[in-house]
Amino acid sequence: MDRVSVITSRDNEKLKLVRKLSARRWRDKLGLFVAEGEDLVGAARGVGIEPVELLVAGENVEPELLAEVSSLAHAPRVVGVFRRADLQRGPLPERGLVLWRVADPGNVGTLVRAADAFGAYVSLSDGCADPAGPKALRAAMGSTFRVALPEFSIPEGAVALLAHGAPPLTEVSGAVFVLGAERDGLPAEVIERCSATATIPLPGDAESLNVAMAGTIALYEAVRSGHGRGLSPD
Amino acid sequence: MDRVSVITSRDNEKLKLVRKLSARRWRDKLGLFVAEGEDLVGAARGVGIEPVELLVAGENVEPELLAEVSSLAHAPRVVGVFRRADLQRGPLPERGLVLWRVADPGNVGTLVRAADAFGAYVSLSDGCADPAGPKALRAAMGSTFRVALPEFSIPEGAVALLAHGAPPLTEVSGAVFVLGAERDGLPAEVIERCSATATIPLPGDAESLNVAMAGTIALYEAVRSGHGRGLSPD
Numbered sequence: 001m002d003r004v005s006v007i008t009s010r011d012n013e014k015l016k017l018v019r020k021l022s023a024r025r026w027r028d029k030l031g032l033f034v035a036e037g038e039d040l041v042g043a044a045r046g047v048g049i050e051p052v053e054l055l056v057a058g059e060n061v062e063p064e065l066l067a068e069v070s071s072l073a074h075a076p077r078v079v080g081v082f083r084r085a086d087l088q089r090g091p092l093p094e095r096g097l098v099l100w101r102v103a104d105p106g107n108v109g110t111l112v113r114a115a116d117a118f119g120a121y122v123s124l125s126d127g128c129a130d131p132a133g134p135k136a137l138r139a140a141m142g143s144t145f146r147v148a149l150p151e152f153s154i155p156e157g158a159v160a161l162l163a164h165g166a167p168p169l170t171e172v173s174g175a176v177f178v179l180g181a182e183r184d185g186l187p188a189e190v191i192e193r194c195s196a197t198a199t200i201p202l203p204g205d206a207e208s209l210n211v212a213m214a215g216t217i218a219l220y221e222a223v224r225s226g227h228g229r230g231l232s233p234d
Numbered sequence: 235m236d237r238v239s240v241i242t243s244r245d246n247e248k249l250k251l252v253r254k255l256s257a258r259r260w261r262d263k264l265g266l267f268v269a270e271g272e273d274l275v276g277a278a279r280g281v282g283i284e285p286v287e288l289l290v291a292g293e294n295v296e297p298e299l300l301a302e303v304s305s306l307a308h309a310p311r312v313v314g315v316f317r318r319a320d321l322q323r324g325p326l327p328e329r330g331l332v333l334w335r336v337a338d339p340g341n342v343g344t345l346v347r348a349a350d351a352f353g354a355y356v357s358l359s360d361g362c363a364d365p366a367g368p369k370a371l372r373a374a375m376g377s378t379f380r381v382a383l384p385e386f387s388i389p390e391g392a393v394a395l396l397a398h399g400a401p402p403l404t405e406v407s408g409a410v411f412v413l414g415a416e417r418d419g420l421p422a423e424v425i426e427r428c429s430a431t432a433t434i435p436l437p438g439d440a441e442s443l444n445v446a447m448a449g450t451i452a453l454y455e456a457v458r459s460g461h462g463r464g465l466s467p468d
Contacts, residue, residue: 106340114447119437141444170458203353203457210375213348213450216443220451221458223437224404 007061010068014053015061018069018079024130031084033132037076043142044082051080071134084132088148095120095222096176097215098154100190101127103181109139110212116143118219125152154178154193160186161218163208166197169221174198177218179211241295244302248287249295252303252313258364265318267366271310277376278316285314305368318366322382329354329456330410331449332388334424335361337415343373344446350377352453359386388412388427394420395452397442400431403455408432411452413445 007015020026021034032052035041041051057063057077067075097115099122102108108122108129115122122131129136137144159174160166163185178194180186191197200209200217209217241249254260255268266286269275275285291297291311301309331349333356336342342356342363349356356365363370371378393408394400397419412428414420425431434443434451443451 110444110447114443117436117443117447200454201457202351209348209351209450210344213344213351213447216447217451217454220434220454223435224455 005060007055007065010065012061012065014055014081015065015069017053017081018055021081022071022134024133027084027130027132032081033084033130033137034134035080035082035137036070036072036078036134038078040137040142040145041078041080044080044145046142047088047145049082049086049145051082053081055079082132087132087144088146090148090150092121092148092150093119094175095219096123096155097121097219098123098125098152098158098176098178099128099211099215100125100178100180100186101184102179102211103127103129104211105129105133105135106139107210107212109136109141109144111215112136112140112147112149113143114212114216114219115147116140118216118223120219120222121148121150123150123152154190156195158194158196159218160191160194160197161214162186162191162197162199163214164199166199168201169198169218170201170225172196172198173225175222175226177215177222179215179218182208182210239294241289241299244299246295246299248289248315249299249303251287251315252289255315256305256368258367261318261364261366266315267318267364267371268368269314269316269371270304270306270312270368272312274371274376274379275312275314278314278379280376281322281379283316283320283379285316287315289313316366321366321378322380324382324384326355326382326384327353328409329453330357330389331355331453332357332359332386332392332410332412333362333445333449334359334412334414334420335418336413336445337361337363338445339363339367339369340373341444341446343370343375343378345449346370346374346381346383347377348446348450348453349381350374352450352457354453354456355382355384357384357386388424390429392428393452394425394428394431395448396420396425396431396433397448398433400433402435403432403452404435404459406430406432407459409456409460411449411456413449413452416442416444 027033055061057066158176158178160178261267289295291300392410394412
């Protein structure tokens with residue numbers, strides 16, 4: 001193995017790149033993003049996605065310098081720079097979530113994780129949080145590298161999930177669900193492009209579930225009702 | 235109406251109290267907690283719970299001083315101090331979540347919100363995040379004032395929810411679910427005290443759902459299968 005040179009200056013180009021990529025603008029411009037920590041970098045490698053740059057504290061970069069560019073409270077040992085184009089593109093599974101302007105990165109990341117768990121894709125509109133941003137990546141716990149993230153598109157048969165007033169989810173058969181952000185929901189022009197609408201029946205008092213909980217339940221229900229004849233107690 | 239005196243000093247006792255209550259130690263000691271913002275204070279009042287102190291920016295406290303004691307990025311207009319003993323205590327609904335050492339306040343708050351939506355209670359063990367802490371309160375979006383939060387107890391009929399290997403959730407009938415934290419799950423001595431075990435069947439690749447997603451699905455399933463004979467497509 002070649003001896004690697006250790007980065008000892010915060011003006012190093014690789015560190016500058018990592019700092020830049022904390023901004024979505026630069027992630028979009030360069031088509032790159034940063035995954036911090038061994039769990040995320042390991043999740044990428046687990047599906048054959050290699051970083052274009054890999055910084056390892058104490059190996060090729062001074063730990064203090066890596067800590068400085070990290071978004072984490074506890075500095076990671078490794079930081080990888082990945083190509084967005086290396087993320088999964090298809091073929092799409094039958095199940096999916098289509099997110100309309102879900103701006104909270106924690107919700108986007110949680111839904112990517114749910115999609116991974118339930119074998120689904122996640123399609124994001126403009127105005128959604130970047131799934132490759134630091135908070136969404138963390139919430140997705142590595143699932144971002146395993147889930148197909150196609151361009152925004154509402155397929156034939158998609159079900160618009162509404163907080164109130166639509167037929168109960170259990171009466172609507174669908175595998176792709178369209179969800180809006182918590183406060184604003186889905187606009188009429190998006191609902192019109194869906195084949196059906198559904199609401200999760202709630203016996204309690206909460207105004208609504210958050211979008212991450214609603215999307216998770218929708219995927220659970222799609223799996224349960226699709227595979228469920230042997231599993232269901234009904 | 236009496237003229238109120240306006241707090242203009244950060245040494246004011248009420249502001250000191252609010253600062254203290256950011257620490258769980260003080261919340262436990264004094265039996266008080268702080269809810270920030272009109273939504274949370276309004277949620278409390280919506281169920282007849284009045285603050286023991288109410289600070290209103292520009293009315294009885296200088297806005298800058300209120301901003302200083304706030305845990306929020308955007309300073310709230312109102313901050314209320316509430317008595318823990320005023321939170322709901324019973325009667326308990328049939329459905330419930332029993333949380334074992336769920337230390338993440340966002341997860342605890344999200345589950346309180348889910349319990350509100352699905353008409354359930356939440357019982358917390360030692361080692362759980364304080365549901366009256368700032369992050370859990372925010373995640374619960376006001377549900378904390380509406381959900382019964384009894385002492386830790388595993389009732390007859392409780393179902394331990396495990397990440398792997400138990401019978402599928404749809405085959406196990408239960409209304410109270412016991413959940414552990416994501417990494418550690420439930421210890422054997424807790425599982426033994428439950429009447430059954432269940433696992434949420436996952437077709438995908440994710441190691442597990444997080445505890446907030448799992449608890450939400452369990453409550454959804456309890457509602458669906460309990461009320462669901464007319465609703466279910468099976």
